[in-house]
Amino acid sequence: MTVTAYSVTGMTCGHCASSVSEEVGAIAGVSDVKVDVPTGRVTVTSENPVDEAAVKAAVEEAGYTLVGPA
Amino acid sequence: MTVTAYSVTGMTCGHCASSVSEEVGAIAGVSDVKVDVPTGRVTVTSENPVDEAAVKAAVEEAGYTLVGPA
Numbered sequence A, B: 001m002t003v004t005a006y007s008v009t010g011m012t013c014g015h016c017a018s019s020v021s022e023e024v025g026a027i028a029g030v031s032d033v034k035v036d037v038p039t040g041r042v043t044v045t046s047e048n049p050v051d052e053a054a055v056k057a058a059v060e061e062a063g064y065t066l067v068g069p070a
Helices: A014-025 A052-062 B014-025 B052-062
Strands: A002-009 A030-036 A041-046 A065-069 B002-009 B030-036 B041-046 B065-069
Touching (some): A002 A052, A014 A030, A014 A041, A014 A052, A014 B014, A041 A052, A052 A065, B002 B052, B014 B030, B014 B041, B014 B052, B041 B052, B052 B065
Antiparallel strands (some): A002 A065, B002 B041, B030 B041
């Protein structure tokens, strides 16, 4: 199991967190996503390491920006 | 036709605006709802005047607070 934290900007409320969680959670192999709105920290748990580009694309699909690892 | 503006607090993003718009728009007779997130101004267009208590209840259902007329 792999746990990776990313820094995401632009999230302001619980709806934003839900959108990110839904998109990132849809990536194959991802079993859990935790989002902390005040810090912008998104923690992804997956069976195997997930390609950061896939996480970045999912975050952008939700309407936010992945800055990099947190 | 009646146009009434209300002041709503707690909205931070477009998702918040959508939630408020959806709930207030569901009130009988309401034909249009405009939400401005930065100012918290919610403008309601309706066939006849709508009871403020109904608007307040809809805003609270969405998770926000109607302060009063704007």
